[in-house]
Amino acid sequence: xPEVTQTPSHQVTQMGQEVILRCVPISNHLYxxxxxxxxxxxxxxxxxFYNNEISEKSEIFDDQFSVERPDGSNFTLKIRxxxxxxxxxxxCASSLQGESWSEKLFFGSGTQLSVL
Amino acid sequence: xxxxEQSPQNLTAQEGEFITINCSYSVGISALHWLQQHPxxxxxxxxxxxxxxxxxxxxxxxxxxxxxxxxxxxTASHPRDSAVYICAVLNTGNQxxxxxxxxxxxIP
Numbered sequence: 535x536p537e538v539t540q541t542p543s544h545q546v547t548q549m550g551q552e553v554i555l556r557c558v559p560i561s562n563h564l565y566x567x568x569x570x571x572x573x574x575x576x577x578x579x580x581x582x583f584y585n586n587e588i589s590e591k592s593e594i595f596d597d598q599f600s601v602e603r604p605d606g607s608n609f610t611l612k613i614r615x616x617x618x619x620x621x622x623x624x625x626c627a628s629s630l631q632g633e634s635w636s637e638k639l640f641f642g643s644g645t646q647l648s649v650l
Numbered sequence: 651x652x653x654x655e656q657s658p659q660n661l662t663a664q665e666g667e668f669i670t671i672n673c674s675y676s677v678g679i680s681a682l683h684w685l686q687q688h689p690x691x692x693x694x695x696x697x698x699x700x701x702x703x704x705x706x707x708x709x710x711x712x713x714x715x716x717x718x719x720x721x722x723x724x725t726a727s728h729p730r731d732s733a734v735y736i737c738a739v740l741n742t743g744n745q746x747x748x749x750x751x752x753x754x755x756x757i758p
Contacts, residue, residue: 576736623691625693
């Protein structure tokens with residue numbers, strides 16, 4: 535079965551450093567998402583991406599965050615200057631094109647980001 | 651303020667029991683998702699609902715749009731069903747809101 539892959543599985547960084555989290559969505563999917571889950575808390579929506587641009591973003595997704603689809607297969611989340619509170623599990627997801635966002639989501643296994 | 655409320659937060663059941671997890675939401679939605687998060691953290695999408703009922707194996711999901719309520723049922727529960735079950739809604743503004751999850755433990 536096709537799957538969404540995320541790399542790395544764990545990332546440790548110093549506060550203030552830039553990190554790039556990578557995702558390879560399922561090849562024929564056109565909608566892409568990033569979510570995060572701080573330890574012990576609920577999953578939070580960050581951003582959705584379609585047709586090479588951001589479709590929706592949450593309040594969490596401030597100027598420190600950016601997303602990119604640089605080469606037609608990878609979908610990246612960049613955090614420019616990491617803060618301690620950015621430590622979380624980051625999940626990528628993708629879905630097939632549809633008339634709305636109401637398509638089944640396929641999740642990657644997540645990248646655990648630890649900011650020291 | 652939680653746009654999505656789940657109950658119960660924790661649930662322990664004996665193998666074979668019928669399980670129900672409830673989700674109530676306060677926003678207008680275009681879809682509701684039931685997700686399963688495994689102990690290792692990975693998330694699997696179980697169902698996407700916009701109306702009615704869906705069934706997949708031992709899992710059944712229902713939604714009542716008028717009452718803003720959805721239920722996930724597991725028939726003949728098994729220890730491998732032990733996981734956190736998360737309700738997530740997509741509102742009419744295309745924003746996702748997640749419940750805090752229901753932690754299910756099925757005892758052999």
